[in-house]
Amino acid sequence: MSYPHPRSPEEQLAHAKRLLGLPCIVVICGSTRFMAEMNEADLRETAAGRIVVKPGCDLKSPHALWSDPAEAESLKVRLDELHRAKIRLADEVLVVGPYIGDSTRAEITYARSLNKPVRFTHPEVAPSS
Template sequence: MHHQTAYSSASRPTIVVLCGSDQPAEANLYETAAGRIALAPGCNLKQPHPLWADPAQANRLKTVLDDLHLRKIDLADEVLVINVNVRLSSPSPRSPRAVPPFLRSASTALRHPQG
């Protein structure tokens, strides 16, 4: 069975950053199967782990992870918002449902599973 990929043999695959916390492994699977390079979150701070058990360690790590995420977006061709609770047009950047302003103004394309 031949699967259509997101790139031709002469170009590199599309790089997609996964944003959100809803089933990143599933989104990563589908993006990879479609022939795209998926840059997924590397840590889930909501799950207990010794690396971020101490609140001071967790705060330092959050800063590092936020910066890494911005760097991933800089590298990406597309941003896939996988958190189904995010509305792309939310007016408040502080709202948990808002897409951060840097994503709205990014040169990368935004995709959302609900259109």
């Protein structure tokens, strides 16, 4: 007697998204110095019928939530983990901006390790696989 192969959590999520009829989910990655460009990409992706998730906090801009340096560092760690969760949730990744720093490069590597398609608003800065 054969038993069905148990689905991985990723397969279960993909199946649930199909059952729910969800449109493609795109996560926007990139340096928060390009928040205006991220907002524009959000607009364009949403208009194209995609669900968009992106960074919600710009630690480079002053705000009371991260004015204390110790709290800012702790928040950065939590936000990085949250963004990795957004990458796991997404069907594809859109990297925004003409510059890719270490954090964004790590996000691209992570997305590719999950076999997520990665697009670039500036393909000339795309790191090789």
